[in-house]
Amino acid sequence: MGITFDEKNRLFFIETRSTTMCLALTDEEGILNNVYYGSRVDRGDISYLLRRGEYPFVPSENDRDRGCFFDYARMEFPTSGIGDYRTPSVILIDEKGHDSSLFTYKSHRIYEGKENLYAELPGGDRVRIPGTFAEDKVSTLEIKLSDGVLGVSAYLSYSVFEGIDAIVKSVRLVNYSDRCVIIDKLMSSTLDLERGVFDNKSPEVVTLSGSWARERRMDVRLLKRGSVEVYSSRGESSHQFQPFMAVAEEGAGESRGRVYAQTVIWSGNFICGAGADQFDNIRAYVGINPQHFRWDLKSGESFQAPEAVLVYTEEGFDGMSHVFHNLFKEHLIRSPYLHKERPVLINNWEATYFDFDTDKLLSIAREAKKSGIEMLVMDDGWFGKRNDDNTSLGDWTVNEEKLPGGLKRLSSELTQIGMKLGIWFEPEMVSPDSDLYKAHPNWAISIEGRTPCKLRNQYVLDITRREVRDHVFDAMVNILKSADISYVKWDMNRQLSDLGSVELDPSSMGRLSYLYTLAVYDLQERLLKEFPDLLLENCSGGGARFDAGMLFYSPQIWCSDDTDAYERLSIQSGTEMLYPLSVMGAHVSASPNHITGRTMPFDVRCAVAMSGTFGYELDITKLPDEEKNAIPEQVEIYHKYSEIVREGDYYRIARESETHEYDAWMSVEPGKEKALLTYIQVKAAPNVKGRLIRLKGLDPDRKYNLRLIGADNEDSLFCSREKKSLWEKTAPAEALSGRALMNAGIVMPAVWGEYAQFMIEIG
Numbered sequence: 155m156g157i158t159f160d161e162k163n164r165l166f167f168i169e170t171r172s173t174t175m176c177l178a179l180t181d182e183e184g185i186l187n188n189v190y191y192g193s194r195v196d197r198g199d200i201s202y203l204l205r206r207g208e209y210p211f212v213p214s215e216n217d218r219d220r221g222c223f224f225d226y227a228r229m230e231f232p233t234s235g236i237g238d239y240r241t242p243s244v245i246l247i248d249e250k251g252h253d254s255s256l257f258t259y260k261s262h263r264i265y266e267g268k269e270n271l272y273a274e275l276p277g278g279d280r281v282r283i284p285g286t287f288a289e290d291k292v293s294t295l296e297i298k299l300s301d302g303v304l305g306v307s308a309y310l311s312y313s314v315f316e317g318i319d320a321i322v323k324s325v326r327l328v329n330y331s332d333r334c335v336i337i338d339k340l341m342s343s344t345l346d347l348e349r350g351v352f353d354n355k356s357p358e359v360v361t362l363s364g365s366w367a368r369e370r371r372m373d374v375r376l377l378k379r380g381s382v383e384v385y386s387s388r389g390e391s392s393h394q395f396q397p398f399m400a401v402a403e404e405g406a407g408e409s410r411g412r413v414y415a416q417t418v419i420w421s422g423n424f425i426c427g428a429g430a431d432q433f434d435n436i437r438a439y440v441g442i443n444p445q446h447f448r449w450d451l452k453s454g455e456s457f458q459a460p461e462a463v464l465v466y467t468e469e470g471f472d473g474m475s476h477v478f479h480n481l482f483k484e485h486l487i488r489s490p491y492l493h494k495e496r497p498v499l500i501n502n503w504e505a506t507y508f509d510f511d512t513d514k515l516l517s518i519a520r521e522a523k524k525s526g527i528e529m530l531v532m533d534d535g536w537f538g539k540r541n542d543d544n545t546s547l548g549d550w551t552v553n554e555e556k557l558p559g560g561l562k563r564l565s566s567e568l569t570q571i572g573m574k575l576g577i578w579f580e581p582e583m584v585s586p587d588s589d590l591y592k593a594h595p596n597w598a599i600s601i602e603g604r605t606p607c608k609l610r611n612q613y614v615l616d617i618t619r620r621e622v623r624d625h626v627f628d629a630m631v632n633i634l635k636s637a638d639i640s641y642v643k644w645d646m647n648r649q650l651s652d653l654g655s656v657e658l659d660p661s662s663m664g665r666l667s668y669l670y671t672l673a674v675y676d677l678q679e680r681l682l683k684e685f686p687d688l689l690l691e692n693c694s695g696g697g698a699r700f701d702a703g704m705l706f707y708s709p710q711i712w713c714s715d716d717t718d719a720y721e722r723l724s725i726q727s728g729t730e731m732l733y734p735l736s737v738m739g740a741h742v743s744a745s746p747n748h749i750t751g752r753t754m755p756f757d758v759r760c761a762v763a764m765s766g767t768f769g770y771e772l773d774i775t776k777l778p779d780e781e782k783n784a785i786p787e788q789v790e791i792y793h794k795y796s797e798i799v800r801e802g803d804y805y806r807i808a809r810e811s812e813t814h815e816y817d818a819w820m821s822v823e824p825g826k827e828k829a830l831l832t833y834i835q836v837k838a839a840p841n842v843k844g845r846l847i848r849l850k851g852l853d854p855d856r857k858y859n860l861r862l863i864g865a866d867n868e869d870s871l872f873c874s875r876e877k878k879s880l881w882e883k884t885a886p887a888e889a890l891s892g893r894a895l896m897n898a899g900i901v902m903p904a905v906w907g908e909y910a911q912f913m914i915e916i917g
Contacts, residue, residue, distance in 0.1 A: 155169060155170055155171060155291075155293065155314050155315070155316050155317070156169050156293055156314070157169070157264050157293045157294070157295045157312070157314065158197060158264075159262065159264065160197070160199070163178075163199045163201050164178065164179040164181070164201070165177070165178050165179075165199070165200070165201055166178075166262070166295060166297070167197050168295060168312050168314060168321060169194065169197075169314065170194075170314050170315075170318065170319040170320065170321065171194075171316075171317055171318070171319055172193065172194050172319045172467075173191070173192065173193060173194055173319050173321075173466045173467075174190065174191070174192065174193070174194050174195045175188065175190065175191045175312075175321060175464075176188070176189050176190040176191075176195075176200055176203075177189070177230055177297075178201045178203070178204045179259050180204065180206075180212045180213065180214065181206075181212065181214055182213075182214040183212070183213055183214060183258055184258040184259030184260075185212075185213070185227070185229070185256075185258055185259075186229070186230040186231060186257075186258075186259055186297065186299060186310075187204055187227055187228050187229060187230060187346075188228045188229075188230045188345065188346055189201065189203035189204050189228060190203055191345065191347070191414070191464075191466060192351060192412075192466060193466075193468060204227075209222075210222035210223045210226070211223065220237065221236075221237030222237070223237075224236055224237035224238040225237055225238055225239060225240075225431075226433060226435070227346075228346035228347075228348070228435075229243075229344070229346060230310070230344070230346075231243050231244065231257050231299060231308060231310060231325075231344070232244075232344055232346075232437075233245075233246075233254070233255040233256055233257060233301075234253050234254060234255065235252070235253055235254025235255065236254060236255075236256050240429065240431055240437050241344075241381070241427060241429060241437055241439060242339065242341075243325075243339075243340070243341040243344040243439065243441075244257075244308070244325075244327075244337070244339060244340050244341070245337075245338040245339040245340075245444075246301075246304060246306060246335050246336065246337060246338065247335070247336040247338055248304060248333070248335055248336075249333050249334065249335075253338065255301045255303075255304055255306070256301060257299035257300060257301050257307075257308050258299060258300065258301075258302075259297065259298075259299055260298045260299065260300045260307070261297075261298045262295065262296060262297045262298065263295075263296050264293065264294070264295050264296075265293075265294055265296075266290075266292070266293055266294075267288075267290075267292060267294065268286070268287065268288055268292045268294050268313045268322075269294070269311075270282055270283075270285065270287070271283040271285050271324060271326075271458050271460070271461065272458065273457075273458050273672055275618060275620070275623075275669060275672055275673060275676060276618060276619065276620070276657055276658070276669065277619075277620040279620065279676060281672045281673075281675055281676045281679070282675070282679065283458060283460055283461075283672070283675070284419050284420075284421075284460070284461075284486075284675060284702070284703045284704075284705075284706030284707070285322075285324070285419055285460070285461045285486075285706070286313065286315070286322050286419070286461065286463075286481065286485040286486050287485055287486070287488075288315055288484075288485050291315065291316035291317075292313055292314065292315050292316070292485075293313065293314055294311060294312065294313045295311070295312045295313075296309055296310070296311050296312075297309070297310045297312075304331060304335055305329065305330045305331025305332075305333070305335075306327055306328065306329050306330065306331065306335055306451070307327070307328050307330060308325055308326070308327055309325070309326040309327075309328070310323070310324075310325055311323065311324045311325070311326070315481065315484070315485055317480075318477060318480050318481050318484070318485070319465065319466070319467065319477045320463050320464065320465050320477050320478070320481045321463075321464045321465075322461050322462070322463055322464075322481075323342060323343045323461065323462045323463075323464060324342060324458070324459060324460070324461045324462070325340060325341075325342060325458075325459045326456055326457065326458045326459070327340065327451060327456060327457045327459075328455075328456040329451045329452065329453055329454065329455055329456070330454075331453060332453050333453065334450055334451065334452050334453065335450075335451045336448060336449070336450055336451070337447075337448070337449040337450075337451055337457055338444060338447075338448060339441075339444040339447075340441060340442065340449075340457070340459050341425075341439045341440065341441030341442075341459070342418050342420075342440055342441040342442070342459045342460055342461060342462035343416055343418075343439065343440050343441065343462035343464060344437060344438070344439040345414065345416065345437070345438045345439070345464065346435065346436070346437050347401065347414065347435065347436040347437075347438070348435050348436075349430075349433070349434040349435055349436065351412070352403045352404070352412065353403070354434075355403070355404055356376050356377055356378055356404065356430070356434070357376075357377050357401050357402060357403055357404060357436065358374050358375065358376055358377065358401070358402050358403070358404050358405075358406065359374070359375050359376075359377045359382045359399060359400070359401055359402075359428050360372065360373070360374050360399070360400040360401075360402055360413075360415075360471075361373045361382075361384045361395065361396070361398065361399055361400075361426070362395070362396035362398055362728045362729075362731065362732075363384065363394060363395050363396070364393055364394065364725075364728075365393050365394060366393045366695055366696060366698070366715065367696060367714060367715050367716035367721070367749055368714075368716060368721065368724075368725065369393050369396075369696065369697040369698075369700070369713070369714050369725055369728070369729075370396055370697065370700070370725055370728035370729050370731075371724050371725070371728055371811070372724075372727070372728050372731070372809070372811065376404065377401065377428055377429075377430050377436065378430060379430045379431070379432065379434065380429065380430065381427055381428065381429030381430075382399075382427065382428055382429070383425060383426065383427035384396075384399065384425075384426050384427075385423070385424060385425040385426070385443050385445075386422075386423050386424055386443060387423050387443055387445045387446055388423070388649035388650060388698075389422060389423065389614075389649050389650025389667055389670055389671075390421065390422065390646060390649060390650075390694055390698050390699045391420070391421055391422070391424060391698070391699055391700070391701040391703075392649070392698050392699075393695065393696070393697060393698040395426075396417075396700075396701070396728075396732070397417055397418045397420060397424040397426060397440065397701055397702075398415065398416070398417040398426060398731075398732055399415070399416060399417075399426035399427070399428060399438060399440065400413050400414065400415035400416075400471075400474065401413075401414045401415075401428050401436060401438050402414070402471075406470050406471065407470050407471070408470050408471050408472045408805075408806045408807075409469060409470045409472050409473075409850065410468075410469065410470045411468070411470045411471075412466075412467070412468050413465070413466070413467050413468075413470060413471065413473070413474045414438065414464075414465075414466050415464070415465045415466075415474050415478075416438060416439075416440045416462055416463065416464050416465075417440065417462065417463050417478070417702060417732060418440045418441060418442075418460055418461070418462045418463075418702075419460050419461045419462070419463065419486070419701075419702040419703050419706070420442065420460040420671065420701065420702075420703050421671050421674065421675075421699055421701050421703035421704050422442070422667055422668065422670065422671030423442060423443035423445065423446055423447065423667050423668075423671075424440065424441065424442060424443055425439075425440070425441060425442070425443040425444070426438075426439070426440045427439050427440075440462050441459060441460075441462070442459065442460070442668065446653055446664070446666075446667045447664055447665075447667060447668060448663075448664025448665075449664060449665055449668070450661045450662060450664075460703070463478070463481065463702070465477045465478060471731060471806065472804075472805055472806060472850070474731070475730065475731050475732070475804060475806075476803055476804075478731075478732045478733070479733070479734040479803075479804065482702060482705055482733065482734060482737075483734050483736070486702060486705055486706060487705050487706070487709055487737070488706065488707075489689075489690075489707075489708065489709035490686070490687070491689055491709045491710075492709050492736070493800070493801065495793065495796050495797070495800070496689070496709075496710065496767045496768070496796075497528040497529040497574060497640075497641075497689075498526065498527050498528050498529070498768055498769055498770075498789050498792060498793075499527065499528065499529040499530070499531050499576060499641070499769040499770070500518060500519075500522045500527050500529070500530055500531070500769060500770040500771075500772075500774060501531040501533055501643075501741065501769065501770070501771050502514075502515060502518060502530070502531065502532060502533055502773075503533035503534065503578075503771060504717070504743055504744060504748050504771045504772055504773075505518060505744075505771070505772055505773035505774075505776075506773065507535070508534065508535035508540065508541050508542055508543075509541075510532075510535065510556065511556045511557065512556070512557050512558060512559070512563065512564055512567075515530060515532060515564065516564075516567055516568070516571070517775055518530065518773065518774055518775060519568055519571050519573045520571055521774045521775050521782070522573070522770070522774050523571050523572055523573055524786075525774070525782070525785035525786050525789060526785070526786050526789035526790065527573075527769075527770065527774075527785070527789065528573065528574060529573060529574040529575070529576055529640065529641060529769075530568060530573050530574070530575060530576070531575075531576035531577070531578070531641060531643060531769075532564070532575070532576070532577050532578065533578040533643070534578050534580070534645075535553075535556070536552060536553060536556065536557060536561075536577065536578075537549060537550055537551060537552060537553055538550075538551060538553060538588065538589075539553065540553060543610055543611065543612075544585065544587060544611045545585050545587040545588065546585055546587070546588050547580055547583045547584050547585040547588060547612050548583070548584035548585060548588045548589075548590030548591060548615070549585075549588050549589050549590055550579070550581075550629040550630065550632075550633055552633075552636075560636065560637070561575070561577070561633065561636050561637035561639070562636055562637045564637065565637035565638040565639065566637075566638075569638060574638075574640040574641070575637065575638060575639050575640060575641075576639065576640060576641030576642065576643065576689070577633070577639055577641075577642060577643070578642075578643045578645060579630060579633075579642060579643070579644055579645065580644075580645045580646065580647060581626045581629070581630055581644065581677070582614060582615055582617060582626070582646055582674065583612045583613065583614060583615060583646070583647065583648065584597065584598055584612065584613050584614075584615050585611065585612050585613075586608070586611070586612075586613065591613070594622075596656050597615055597616055597619070597622050598613035598614065598615060598616065599613065599614045599615070599616045599650065599651075599652055599653065599654065599655060599666070599670075600613070600652045600654055601652045601653070601654035602654065604652060606652050607651040607652055609647075609648035609649065609651070610647050610648050612647070612648055614648065614650055614651075614670075616655050616656075616657070617670065617673040617674070617677065618655060618657065618658075618666065618669040618670055618672075618673045619655070619657050623673055623676065623677060626677060627677055627680055627681070630642075630681060631681075631684055634684075634685055634688070639688075640687075640688070640689060641688070641689040641690075641691065642681075642688060642689075642690050642691070643691045643693055643712065644678070644690060644691070644692050644693060644708070645693045645694065645695070646693070646694040646695070646698070646699060647694070647695045648695075649698075650667065650670065653666050653667065654666070671703075675703070675706075675707070678690070678707040678708075679707065682707060689709075689710075690707060690708040690709075691708055691710045691711065691712060691739055691767075692704045692707070692708045692710075692711045692712070693711065693712035693739075695715060696712060696713070696714040696715035696716065697711070697712065697713050697714045697715075697725070697729070699711070700713065700729065700733070702732075702733075705733070705737060709736070709737060710736070710737050710738070710739050710766075710767045711737055711738070711739060712739040713725060713726065713729055713738045713739050713740055713766060715749070716749050716750070717741055717742075717743035717747065717748075717749070717771050718743075718747040718749060718750045718752050718754070719754050719758055719759040719761075719762040719763070719909075720750075720752060720754060720810075720836065720909070721749075721750060721752075722740065722762050722763075723762065723809075723810045723811075723817045723834065723836070724809075724810065724811050726738060726740065726762070726765060726766070727806060727809050727810075727811070727817070727819070730765075730804055730806070730819075734800075734804070735765050735766060735799050735800070735804055735821065736767070736799070736800040736801075737767075738765070738766035738767065739766055739767050739769075740762070740763040740764075740765060740766025740767060740768060740769075741763055741768070741769045741770055741771040742756070742759045742760050742763045742768075742769070742770050742771065742772070742788070743759065743770075743771040743772055744771075744772040744773070744777075745759065754909050755909055755910070755911075756780075756781045756784055756871075757784070757788075757871070757872050757873075757911055758834060758909045758910065758911045760784075760788045760791075760872070760911075761832055761834065761911035761913055762832075762834065762911075764791070764792055764795070764796075764799065764832070764913075765799060765819065765821075765832065768792045768796070770785070780871065783871060784871035784872065787864070787867070787870060787871060787872050788872060791863060791864070791872065791913075795830050795863075795915070798821050798822075798823055798828060798829065798830045799821045799830065801823070801824060802821035802822050802823050802824065802829070802830070803821070803822045803824065803851055804819065804820070804821055805819065805820040805821075805822065805850035805851045806819050807819055807820060807831075807833075807847055807848075807849070807850065808847065810834070810836050814836075814837065815835070815836055815837045815839065815845075816833065816834060816835050816836055816837075816845060816902075817833075817834045817836060818831065818832065818833045818834070818847055818902075819831075819832055820832075820849060820850060820851060820916075822850075822851035822852065826851070826852055826853040826856065826892070827856070827917060828915070828916065828917035829849070829851065829852060829858075829915075829916040829917065830913065830914070830915060830916070831849065831912075831913070831914040831916060832911065832912075832913050832914075833847070833902050833911065833912040833913075833914070834909070834910070834911050835902075835904075835905050835908070835909070835910040835911075835912075836908065836909065837908055838904070838905065838906060838907055838908055839904075842904050843901075843904060844884050844901040844902055844903045844904050845901070845902045845904070846899045846900070846901055846902075847899055847900060847902055848895075848896055848897065848898075848899035849892075849895040849896050849899065849900065849916070850896060852892030852895055852896055852916070853892045854891065854892045854893035854896065855891065855892065855893070856891065856892050857889040857890065857891055858889060858890060858891070858892060858895060858916050858917060859889045859916075859917065860885055860886060860890075860900065860914050860915070860916055861914065861915040861917075862877070862878060862881045862885070862912065862913075862914060863913040863914065863915055864913075865877075865878045865881065872913075877903075877905070877910070877912070880903035880905065881903060881912065883903070884900075884901040884902070884903050885900070886900065895916070
């Protein structure tokens with residue numbers, strides 16, 4: 155790991171454990187090009203990749219055709235209006251309306267460490283932008299590029315961390331002129347790749363897309379000439395697309411294949427794109443979505459774009475996932491709960507919806523405590539006049555008709571039972587039918603003269619305004635100080651629209667979406683400073699704000715409102731491509747499922763949920779005795795294996811979306827002494843044999859025993875006698891080497907009927 159500058163050849167080498175990025179400067183102009191990014195190479199003069207000796211040559215050697223150079227070169231910070239007709243990183247508009255710019259090298263610095271990123275909200279509040287951090291073993295390169303005509307400089311920052319094959323990039327613009335310049339577009343990262351890196355074949359673009367209750371499904375498409383983009387303009391990272399894109403060689407799989415991946419650490423509007431030009435070269439980019447964004451950069455002001463993370467691997471999507479997982483766990487998530495076992499909770503939403511009172515909650519809690527569940531989370535409906543979703547958002551006072559004695563009585567009685575209390579908030583929203591809205595209608599984001607757009611019969615508070623933000627913060631603090639509350643589920647159930655703020659002048663209205671995201675960050679930062687021991691779980695109608703930015707504040711995010719275990723196979727396998735299993739909120743819910751109506755065995759629902767934070771989303775008092783009696787064993791299994799899931803390396807064995815018959819994944823301890831395999835048979839078929847699967851991530855020279863979880867318990871409700879018998883007929887009779895398990899594999903029994911699980915301890 156390290157960063158060096160070859161002054162003679164004007165080359166920057168940015169090195170991780172296994173990769174190298176080389177940036178080259180043209181001789182006279184100082185135009186910054188990315189000539190190499192891939193597997194580790196020796197430092198040396200590879201400036202020949204700048205193609206100085208090939209037509210159209212660099213501009214200093216062929217000013218006549220400088221536009222041809224720009225139209226082909228691998229630009230590190232491409233701009234508009236200079237002859238590069240591909241998607242630019244930045245578009246700046248001067249006082250005359252021109253949108254041309256060209257940034258050239260002025261200086262650089264290389265230092266140990268990494269600086270935090272900051273921005274300001276109206277009123278002067280300084281907000282830290284979520285980003286990676288490290289106290290040591292991190293090196294940073296900052297390159298200053300300037301446009302002499304505009305008087306604007308761009309500071310490009312690159313950081314690398316010891317042992318992690320990721321490069322973290324960011325861009326900051328500073329206006330040193332005496333005139334205002336409009337930022338119409340600014341990407342956090344642009345990566346130019348020659349077609350040759352994929353053996354002159356068209357690559358595949360991999361994205362994660364979906365909608366409410368079916369988030370982050372893996373999409374793969376071939377990249378021909380033209381472009382592919384995914385984006386959000388909703389004021390959140392969204393259900394529809396994940397702020398992530400990978401460009402991979404055709405046919406790349408879980409364990410093999412070259413993959414270039416980028417994501418942006420941001421929770422608001424974003425865009426990710428990749429395009430192939432007339433030479434079949436590729437430009438991939440990530441950053442803030444230019445839609446709903448326009449920033450008037452006045453004299454002396456600066457603007458900071460969020461961080462982007464770049465990953466290159468030749469080890470397929472597992473290799474990519476390991477880099478993202480390790481980076482996020484070691485250098486992004488700050489929570490004291492990061493390496494702790496989370497409490498097993500039961501949430502009352504699918505149990506009661508709005509129809510509950512203290513007695514009902516306590517009846518759930520008493521039954522849950524008998525089963526080893528540790529926390530009751532009271533969801534929507536505890537405040538104001540909230541008996542449905544048409545009223546009271548913003549009125550954060552306890553509804554004592556439902557909860558006589560308030561939260562203090564509820565938390566006290568839960569303490570006596572031996573349970574912790576968690577509660578639900580939706581602090582960014584306001585209902586038209588609320589005391590808050592009636593008193594302050596102009597506190598909602600809206601455009602004067604237009605009929606406001608309701609979603610879920612609610613509006614969005616303009617938390618970019620300090621008085622609104624302070625009101626929200628004070629209301630939450632008052633509630634959290636009124637009782638012993640250990641956990642908060644922070645929800646956001648609608649997107650932004652009607653983008654207008656009475657506090658912003660017309661020239662600054664294009665800032666609103668960006669500022670809104672900053673305001674969310676400011677509120678969560680303040681909340682965690684006030685309550686440092688609070689376990690915060692973010693949520694947005696399920697998984698609409700499941701992104702790296704939110705992980706800076708919460709160690710877990712509710713993955714999806716769809717708790718159907720079958721649906722969760724695809725949702726969770728897509729989520730796990732970027733994010734560690736320890737951050738994924740996953741619960742066992744009732745059957746038939748409330749969203750899909752699907753019926754699934756209780757043990758299968760449990761096995762799928764154990765790949766996340768684990769909890770229950772049901773009325774335990776109404777469960778059949780067989781299911782109720784199964785919970786203590788499930789909780790015991792979770793406690794026994796949660797450390798492997800939380801701390802281990804994740805490997806995808808098979809995706810049901812591809813096999814259409816089964817799904818399988820593994821978590822392997824960092825020391826490779828133990829592992830946990832989860833295998834889900836989804837469909838049964840006639841006249842078939844057991845399926846051969848190959849394990850991953852084990853020590854090839856270590857001997858491993860395989861144990862079916864629950865098989866040692868004669869009374870197990872997690873592992874039936876029939877399942878034990880099937881396993882015993884196909885399982886290895888003795889310990890096998892990791893090499894045999896990974897190369898020869900094991901046979902998973904064919905089970906009669908649909909939906910069956912096998913959880914295997916390997917060690």
